[in-house]
Amino acid sequence: EPEVTQTPSHQVTQMGQEVILRCVPISNHLYFYWYRQILGQKVEFLVSFYNNEISEKSEIFDDQFSVERPDGSNFTLKIRSTKLEDSAMYFCASRLTRGSYEQYFGPGTRLTVT
């Protein structure tokens, strides 16, 4: 069964460093998402992406964040200068078509900023 994959599973970085979280969505899906879950808090929407552009972003997704689909398979989330409060689990998800509702989630990347 096709699945969303994410790498790395755990990333430790120092404050101020850039990190790139990688996701490979399900191959024929068209819509892509990043969510994050700070420990003990709700899963929060960060950004949605379709047709090579951001379709919606939350207030969390400020200028320090960017997303890219550099090729036909990868979907990346970049944090330019990490802060302690960026420590969280980051989930990638993909959705098939405009008419579909279900999002398929990857296993997540745990980002720890020290």
Next chain:
Amino acid sequence: AQSVTQPDIHITVSEGASLELRCNYSYGATPYLFWYVQSPGQGLQLLLKYFSGDTLVQGIKGFEAEFKRSQSSFNLRKPSVHWSDAAEYFCAVGARYAGNNRKLIWGLGTSLAVNP
């Protein structure tokens, strides 16, 4: 604003007992609704979903959920809990008419512990 409330932060049940996890939502129209489960160290697995039609929906692992429009609820149930059901359970809602987006709004989650 859209929101999801899961009133129970932690629930402990005995193996074989029945389970009900509560979910209430606030949304201007009928949303589409999901329950996800997250086992320790794992990602988010879809248990079941409601889009339309029969308000009682069946999911994987023997779970079911009932959509009650009058109560703005979508409670998750299982008649007999297994030790392997110990996990974090999340209720999520999404906009039915949101164009290309369909982002999900999440509850805080309910942590389920199962006593042998």
